[in-house]
Structures are given as C-alpha cells and as structure tokens.
Amino acid sequence: MHSAPVLAIGEFSRLTHLGVRTLRRYHDAGLLGPACVDHATGYRYYTAEQIPAAQVIHRLRELDVPLPEVQRILRSPDPASRAALVADHPQRLESELERTRAAVASLRRLLQPEPPPLDVELRAVPAATVAAVEDDVAHDELLAWYAGAMAELDAAVEEPVGAPGTLCDNALFEHGRGHVLVYRPTARPPRRGRVHPVTLPAVELAVTTHAGPHDDIDVTYGELGAWVVANALAVAGPVRERYPVGPRDTDDASAWRTEIGWPVFHVGPG
Amino acid sequence: MHSAPVLAIGEFSRLTHLGVRTLRRYHDAGLLGPACVDHATGYRYYTAEQIPAAQVIHRLRELDVPLPEVQRILRSPDPASRAALVADHPQRLESELERTRAAVASLRRLLQPEPPPLDVELRAVPAATVAAVEDDVAHDELLAWYAGAMAELDAAVEEPVGAPGTLCDNALFEHGRGHVLVYRPTARPPRRGRVHPVTLPAVELAVTTHAGPHDDIDVTYGELGAWVVANALAVAGPVRERYPVGPRDTDDASAWRTEIGWPVFHVGPG
DNA sequence: GCTGGACCCTCCCCCGGGGGGAGGGTGCAC
DNA sequence: GTGCACCCTCCCCCCGGGGGAGGGTCCAGC
Known part of the structure; x- marks a missing residue:
C-alpha cells in the first residue's frame, strides 16, 4: 500500500478541482470539513467519500449559489428535499435572464443615434x-x-x-x-x-x-x-x-x- | 427660474436611479465625472446632458460589465464602434449561459441517487x-x-x-x-x-x-x-x-x- | 441676519468569494 | 539527516458597492 485512503488537502484539491485555499475556506465556513484534522499540526485530511460533496459544491458555486445556501442544500439529508432546493435555483436564473434581456433592450434604445422627440x-x-x-x-x-x-x-x-x-x-x-x-x-x-x-x-x-x-x-x-x-x-x-x-x-x-x-x-x- | 440646469448629486441621483454613493464612486473611477466641481466645498454638480451617459452605465452594470470595460465603451466617441463594443457582450452572456447549462446538467447527474458503476x-x-x-x-x-x-x-x-x-x-x-x-x-x-x-x-x-x-x-x-x-x-x-x-x-x-x-x-x- | 434641517463632503469599515504572499512548521524519500 | 514539497495561519488585495461617523454647506423661513 502506498497510501491509505486518506487524502492531504493537495491531493483532494487535485481530485475535486477545487483550489487548496478554497477548500480551507469551505472548512472554515463549515461547508465541507475534512474527515479528520491532526490536532498537533492542523493538517486537514479528507477521504474519497467526500469527493461527491465537493463536486456538488463546485457546481452550485458555478451557478453562483451563495455559500450559506449551498450549506442549506448539503445539510438537507433527504435527496428529494435536496433536489427540491436545487430546483429552486433555475427560477432565480430565469429571472436573472429576464433582467439581462431587459437591460439589453434598454441599451439598444439608449445607443440608438436619433432619439425620437418626447411629448410632455x-x-x-x-x-x-x-x-x-x-x-x-x-x-x-x-x-x-x-x-x-x-x-x-x-x-x-x-x-x-x-x-x-x-x-x-x-x-x-x-x-x-x-x-x-x-x-x-x-x-x-x-x-x-x-x-x-x-x-x-x-x-x-x-x-x-x-x-x-x-x-x-x-x-x-x-x-x-x-x-x-x-x-x-x-x-x-x-x-x-x-x-x-x-x-x-x-x-x-x-x-x-x-x-x-x-x-x-x-x-x-x- | 427656480433652478439653473445644474444638478446637485442628489437630484442627479433621482433622475438616473443611481445611488449617490455610486455616483461618487463613478466619479472617483473616472467613469462619469460631474460637469463641474466646486473647488471650495467639493460639491459635485451635474447637468441634464449627462443623464444618458449615466443610464448607459446603469444598463451596462446590470449586464455585469466591469467598470473598466464600461469606461472603454464610454470613451469610444464613435457611436458605431461603441455599438460594436456593446455587441461584444451578448457573446459573453452566451458563454455564461453555456456554463450555467453545463453546471445544471452536471448537478443533475451528481444528485442522481444511483450512480452507475465505473469501468476502469x-x-x-x-x-x-x-x-x-x-x-x-x-x-x-x-x-x-x-x-x-x-x-x-x-x-x-x-x-x-x-x-x-x-x-x-x-x-x-x-x-x-x-x-x-x-x-x-x-x-x-x-x-x-x-x-x-x-x-x-x-x-x-x-x-x-x-x-x-x-x-x-x-x-x-x-x-x-x-x-x-x-x-x-x-x-x-x-x-x-x-x-x-x-x-x-x-x-x-x-x-x-x-x-x-x-x-x-x-x-x-x- | 440667523437658524434649522436637508443636503453634501471625506474617510473608514463591512460584505462575499476568492487570490497572492509572508513566515514558519511537517512528512517523507533518499 | 537533509532537502524539498507540502501544509499551516495570518494579513492584505480585488470588485462594486453599502453603512455610518463626523463635519461642512446651502437655502427657505422667520
């Protein structure tokens, strides 16, 4: 055996594509704590079982879900309720998109060279x-x-x-x-x-x-x-x-x- | 005449729907300076001609265009080149959307209860x-x-x-x-x-x-x-x-x- | 002319979600 | 035992703002 299935933060980082600093931040935030921490040195050790959780966080962050919300999603143990929480976010994205569409329309009108006269x-x-x-x-x-x-x-x-x-x-x-x-x-x-x-x-x-x-x-x-x-x-x-x-x-x-x-x-x- | 067409920052804020602090920030950033500044008091005074510029900034910010980029757009005097710069951004939004779509797909797979076995x-x-x-x-x-x-x-x-x-x-x-x-x-x-x-x-x-x-x-x-x-x-x-x-x-x-x-x-x- | 209140100024700290780097301790292979 | 990669904590920086302190100014009403 070259290595027990216990992962230093750097290895876990390579496995999850999350930066080392980011992992430390998630630990501090109570989002994804290491499976075990060496009390003497402070070294964080993770296990392979934590990879899916890390990936879920990664995806949610890509969707700009704020960390506290991510925490709420991870805390919910039932996969169904978890899915419900996640399904909530497409809505947010939808309204985001709406806002974008409106801004583009407004911008188009603003950049129009000849504004029509205003009746007041x-x-x-x-x-x-x-x-x-x-x-x-x-x-x-x-x-x-x-x-x-x-x-x-x-x-x-x-x-x-x-x-x-x-x-x-x-x-x-x-x-x-x-x-x-x-x-x-x-x-x-x-x-x-x-x-x-x-x-x-x-x-x-x-x-x-x-x-x-x-x-x-x-x-x-x-x-x-x-x-x-x-x-x-x-x-x-x-x-x-x-x-x-x-x-x-x-x-x-x-x-x-x-x-x-x-x-x-x-x-x-x- | 009750007021010359010179606007204190608060009035300009009401006209543009930009916050007072935000206007000050834009001034500091060289993005939208007041038409005139009272050297003795530091008071910023704007004119009605600046309203369209302020609105353009407002819209671009709603599209999450970073301030330096906004500045570049405003600096370009030619309406055509300006429009070109703006047209560049829908592209960015497009790729943003793509990223979102990918994240949602990935999330769906992650939250799937029974991951199929992996052939290695x-x-x-x-x-x-x-x-x-x-x-x-x-x-x-x-x-x-x-x-x-x-x-x-x-x-x-x-x-x-x-x-x-x-x-x-x-x-x-x-x-x-x-x-x-x-x-x-x-x-x-x-x-x-x-x-x-x-x-x-x-x-x-x-x-x-x-x-x-x-x-x-x-x-x-x-x-x-x-x-x-x-x-x-x-x-x-x-x-x-x-x-x-x-x-x-x-x-x-x-x-x-x-x-x-x-x-x-x-x-x-x- | 004076006063009060609304307005304006600058300055500093806060947020989230990281990144960079300093300075120092550890684990491990040779 | 030694070198080096790795890990730790701590602090400051980024963006685009928001909150608030502390102090100066404008102006309408009296």
Whole structure:
C-alpha cells in the first residue's frame, strides 16, 4: 500500500478541482470539513467519500449559489428535499435572464443615434380618494408584489373608474427599497384585505407616455427627467405611473401604454 | 427660474436611479465625472446632458460589465464602434449561459441517487512522438484555444494514427490556468506554425470512458479519482484525455466518447 | 441676519468569494 | 539527516458597492 485512503488537502484539491485555499475556506465556513484534522499540526485530511460533496459544491458555486445556501442544500439529508432546493435555483436564473434581456433592450434604445422627440404634457391632477394597496417593497421583488397587489385590487374594486396607477417612492430606485402604492380609482373605495381607501394629494405633473413593455422604461424616465430639469421646474414627491393599456388589457406588449407623471412644483404659463 | 440646469448629486441621483454613493464612486473611477466641481466645498454638480451617459452605465452594470470595460465603451466617441463594443457582450452572456447549462446538467447527474458503476482499466501507454500544440491557457479560454489548436493540428497532420488527445496540467483546474497540450499521433510529426513534434513519456494510466457531452465530465473525473484513491495507487503527472468519438466525428453529442487517463505510479497484478 | 434641517463632503469599515504572499512548521524519500 | 514539497495561519488585495461617523454647506423661513 502506498497510501491509505486518506487524502492531504493537495491531493483532494487535485481530485475535486477545487483550489487548496478554497477548500480551507469551505472548512472554515463549515461547508465541507475534512474527515479528520491532526490536532498537533492542523493538517486537514479528507477521504474519497467526500469527493461527491465537493463536486456538488463546485457546481452550485458555478451557478453562483451563495455559500450559506449551498450549506442549506448539503445539510438537507433527504435527496428529494435536496433536489427540491436545487430546483429552486433555475427560477432565480430565469429571472436573472429576464433582467439581462431587459437591460439589453434598454441599451439598444439608449445607443440608438436619433432619439425620437418626447411629448410632455403638464397636467394638474386633483386630489382623489382611491382604493389602494401599499407596502415597503424591494426592487427585485417589485414585479411579484405588484402582480399580487393588482390582483387583490381587481377582486375588491367593483366599479373602477379609469386606469390603475402607481406611486413610487424615489428611495426604491436609489436604495433598492421603498414605499410603493398601487391604486385603482373608484367611486366608493372598499376596505378588504390589504385594500383600503387612500386620498392621493393633488399634484402638478409633467406627464409623458411610454409605449411598449417596461424593459426600457428607465430611458423614458431619464428623458422626462431631463425635460423637467431643462424646463426649470422643481421636483417634489413620488413619481406616478398610470396604465391606460397594460397586461390586463392585451397580451401584445407593444400596445401597452404607461403614463409617467413627474411631480413638478410650480406650473404656470410663465 | 427656480433652478439653473445644474444638478446637485442628489437630484442627479433621482433622475438616473443611481445611488449617490455610486455616483461618487463613478466619479472617483473616472467613469462619469460631474460637469463641474466646486473647488471650495467639493460639491459635485451635474447637468441634464449627462443623464444618458449615466443610464448607459446603469444598463451596462446590470449586464455585469466591469467598470473598466464600461469606461472603454464610454470613451469610444464613435457611436458605431461603441455599438460594436456593446455587441461584444451578448457573446459573453452566451458563454455564461453555456456554463450555467453545463453546471445544471452536471448537478443533475451528481444528485442522481444511483450512480452507475465505473469501468476502469489499467493501461500501460508507451512513449510516443506525436504532433502537438501546447500553451499556457486559462480555464475560461480553454474551449476557444482548444478549437483553434485542434484545427491547426488537423491542417498540419496528413496521416493521423488513432484518436487525438490532450494532456492537462492539474494547475489548470486548481488555479484556473495551466499548461495544456493537444496532440495527434502520426508517423512523422510535422513542424508547422504552432504544431511541433513532442515526445510524450510512457505512463501507466487508470482509464475510464466518459460518454456524452462534457457538461458533466467533472463527475467522471471525480469518480475515477475516487477509484484511483480506493485502489491505493499513487498519482503523478498530468491527466490525459483521448477522444475516440468527438465533435469532429459526429454532431450527436450523446455518441461522444472521451477516455480519461489518470496517471498511476505503480501498476501490477498484485 | 440667523437658524434649522436637508443636503453634501471625506474617510473608514463591512460584505462575499476568492487570490497572492509572508513566515514558519511537517512528512517523507533518499 | 537533509532537502524539498507540502501544509499551516495570518494579513492584505480585488470588485462594486453599502453603512455610518463626523463635519461642512446651502437655502427657505422667520
């Protein structure tokens, strides 16, 4: 026998294609400890049985699964529940891909040499009491939250008057988390579940309409913002959106129309 | 006039949806400097004209384009060359996706409850002089390098004898960079371009065959490594691969056959 | 003119998931 | 017994930010 089936860290590294330092890190993190540690020297010794675990970690890391999550997956002893945890991640990858697609679309529009002119309308919006759902939401959970809130709103409001809309706190974009309010105008706002009446204050808005899916809506935001700045109107308060034509109305995303209303402080003929 | 078209960093942040700290970082990095800086106070002032640039940066960052690369894109004044640089990135995303797909495939095999038994054969390989291309290669450029090297090899070798193969330094896997040699056996190895004769030393190999695409070849590597360890054979030298059936032979990836040869030190009937 | 509060500045430490290298102890084959 | 590959710990570096401290500035209202 040349070597007992006990592996020094370097051998284990060659067998698993994980770097020596990385193995030490995984040990420190409690992710993949050696089968035995020499107390006198600190030497780590692994066994061949640990190779599959190391490979699983390697693959999960290639999928950018964070180490604590990897730990949770390895801790779950049942292969079925383990598989379930792993199956969770394609979802994450899916949404990642979606984000990428949107960024590419937006980039294409940004790099387009001739931006079409922007139609901006100044509009005085009176105060109104509406049915609303509101919460503090993180940017990456926004879409899911939005879908749920809108569904609840739809179920609760019997006679909607006009298009639904949103008020978005700026903090949502600056810090990735902020207050969001989804509303639906109606004569008598109900109170059911998360749905409750809210009185939106009167505002003066600089309004433009974004056409198509929201992939590149940030570009329209920027153009509207530039317009507001160029026309010397001070800003204040949350941005408003309205959805005259949205996913509820048609599956043809190119037909969607989103009004973006930027609060302006001083509107007058001068 | 309430405000000149000069924007404090906070206003610019609201207009671009970039955090204040992030804007400061971009300034420090020379990526997006403010139009003007008050020397006395250090206050940064931006203009509305900078909004598109900020948005481009925002999108590129969403695509995980590193800041220096973003800078290169922004520096290129010509919209066409800029578009070309940007178009370069979908490629990167593509390969990213490929990596992800491979990791998922490999993971699926790893989590499979009943791994099929491994056929391992001990084989004494005599020394041989072959036509080879070799270089120090990084792991992520391996596939591209490999394709080029193999093509050059194919063009130079007139009468190949047997399947092509590879010698891979372990450092490639441990440190992400290492020496790789691609060879093709032939009676009289030519010397043309990068192709030159190399005498491969004789080795004893533990050989197993991996079936199908290389997505999950690391799993086979691990199984073979475990076998070598369990059978108490010391390892030494670079791992060898041979390609009896590869992409050159058929487009049906499931028909591919890759022999993995793990050098073992002491082979005998005992 | 003064004051308060919102805004801005710089500076330092933190995160994850490693990599590089220093400085020193070990295992093993010759 | 000696050389050398191997192993250990410890600290700093990378990226692209985030948190917060401590202090200066702008401006609207009075």
